Amino acid sequence: MPTPLAAPMEASHGHGHPPPPTPSSSETLMAALLAVPAAQLPSLARALAADARRLRCRLAFLLLSPPHFARALARLRSMPLPAKAALLGRVLLRSLLLLLPALSSSPDDSGASGCRDHHLLHHPPDLDAALLLVAMCDSYSPAAAAASPSPVDWRAVIVDDVVASALSVSGLGATPWAALAPYVDAAAKCRRFADVVSADRAVGGPAKGGNGSGGASYAAVLALPPAAGDGAPCPICRDEMARGRAVCALRPCGHRFHWRCALRWLARRNTCPCCRAELPSDDPRAETRRLWRAVERMARGG
């Protein structure tokens, strides 16, 4: 019986495709990382190392507990392909957000700490299934898959891979770069992943599930700051925004609208109607493209 898990991994790996046009995703990321103040690098490396440790512990727990492993595997197998793709995209995007904190700090927060309120920084509800999916992608090799018995013993495959990488230099976390490297890797994949999935969608039409509607993320909409109306017309409905009445200001641009007009607009689009500034989106593909444009701006020093 062919494993139903083979397809999403092919999509995420992209082996055998020519590399994306120059500069590569990793080069762009490294250039963007150079914009991070040197004084912040040690704490960034510590945060990433701690995050990686937590995830490794959770994965080790899954590998050591057959019932939990079986449950996570069953959950993963029950997910339709678009849901698996969205889950993987989400995990990869989280790596990008952790690697470049500036991406998820609001521009109106002064101070280096910023407020990290991006919804994708939280773990997905299916964390165990997500960890398993990532581990399967990491340990999957076409040659080994062809040689292995038909129902792949994923637990054995992942254990082998985890042990091998724990014994490698990067697994020991000897230098700050060692903590950054896996996140650079995952963040670079997230770009390629968004390309591959968008190409799929162009062929297969819009995917059901994973809300690819293009609206702004609920979390971002709920976090919009209120502002005071000044009698100017609302750019959406042209009615006056009554003096002193609460209207909302979009982040990042600050353009103001009636709350109800903004909510109706942002349910369908994640751009400001005045200046097309982009708000975060719940769709991992749209969000990857939005954040990647920001990474490229950082890489260019903008």
Ligand SMILES: [Zn+2]
């Ligand atoms: Zn209005």
Ligand SMILES: [Zn+2]
């Ligand atoms: Zn605007």
